[in-house]
Amino acid sequence: MKQGPYQLLGFLLLANLCYSQVGPTEESADDPRFPKGHCAGWMGGAPGHPGHNGAPGRDGRDGTNGEKGEKGDPGLEGSKGDPGEIGVKGIEGPRGFPGNPGKKGDRGEGAYVYRSAFSVGLVSGVPVPNIPIKFTKIFYNNQNHYDPTTGKFHCNLPGLYYFSYHITVYTKDVKVSLYKKDRAVMFTFDQFQQNNVDQASGSVLLHLDAGEEVWLQVYGEGEHNGIYADNVNDSTFTGFLLYPDMDHE
Numbered sequence: 168m169k170q171g172p173y174q175l176l177g178f179l180l181l182a183n184l185c186y187s188q189v190g191p192t193e194e195s196a197d198d199p200r201f202p203k204g205h206c207a208g209w210m211g212g213a214p215g216h217p218g219h220n221g222a223p224g225r226d227g228r229d230g231t232n233g234e235k236g237e238k239g240d241p242g243l244e245g246s247k248g249d250p251g252e253i254g255v256k257g258i259e260g261p262r263g264f265p266g267n268p269g270k271k272g273d274r275g276e277g278a279y280v281y282r283s284a285f286s287v288g289l290v291s292g293v294p295v296p297n298i299p300i301k302f303t304k305i306f307y308n309n310q311n312h313y314d315p316t317t318g319k320f321h322c323n324l325p326g327l328y329y330f331s332y333h334i335t336v337y338t339k340d341v342k343v344s345l346y347k348k349d350r351a352v353m354f355t356f357d358q359f360q361q362n363n364v365d366q367a368s369g370s371v372l373l374h375l376d377a378g379e380e381v382w383l384q385v386y387g388e389g390e391h392n393g394i395y396a397d398n399v400n401d402s403t404f405t406g407f408l409l410y411p412d413m414d415h416e
């Protein structure tokens with residue numbers, strides 16, 4: 168005869184009641200698998216099957232932080248920033264090289280009105296002392312500012328003048344002076360060497376006002392008048408205007 172569910176339940180309740188009547192003191196003395204008392208006569212059942220696995224437990228708590236990792240690779244380059252403010256002005260640079268020459272200027276006024284030049288020489292002989300030496304061999308005297316009849320240069324254009332002379336010395340020493348307005352301003356001396364021909368020369372820049380005169384003359388009482396010339400040995404006197412005074416007409 169097959170047992171129903173209620174019969175099985177009743178059996179289990181009875182078995183449980185019998186078991187609970189066994190005290191702890193009796194158990195410590197005897198093997199619990201063989202209970203005494205009211206249920207001493209009952210047979211122990213076979214051990215049950217192991218229960219099913221329980222549901223998984225909850226997650227554990229977070230662990231402690233690990234050690235610091237190694238430094239990572241540099242990140243990508245960022246986008247370009249805004250332009251900064253203008254810096255302060257720098258110090259002045261060194262002086263540059265000279266520039267190219269400028270263009271040629273316009274043609275100036277004609278210098279014709281400012282011309283004054285002469286170049287003359289002795290024709291022959293030894294000049295007379297104590298008067299201006301008369302140079303009558305004319306190389307140039309277009310303005311006629313040199314007068315060969317008096318031996319004097321006459322200043323028509325005030326300004327700076329250049330004068331020079333080259334004299335052949337023969338038979339005697341030569342001491343010659345360049346005069347300006349009745350005064351000797353320059354002296355040249357040459358001692359004659361026997362059986363020879365010497366030269367004496369000089370040059371000077373002089374400022375002249377209009378009307379002033381310039382000439383050459385033997386200086387002294389006449390013992391130094393060895394100035395000489397012939398066809399092939401000249402003694403010359405030259406002068407010209409270098410700069411006219413611009414504040415004169």
Ligand SMILES: *[C@@H]1O[C@H](CO)[C@@H](O)[C@H](O)[C@H]1NC(C)=O
Binds near residue numbers: 337364397399
């Ligand atoms: C003048 O110079 C020439 C050479 O050119 C010379 O032969 C002659 O002797 C000179 N005159 C005098 C007086 O020395």
Ligand SMILES: [Ca+2]
Binds near residue numbers: 357358359365
């Ligand atoms: Ca000499």
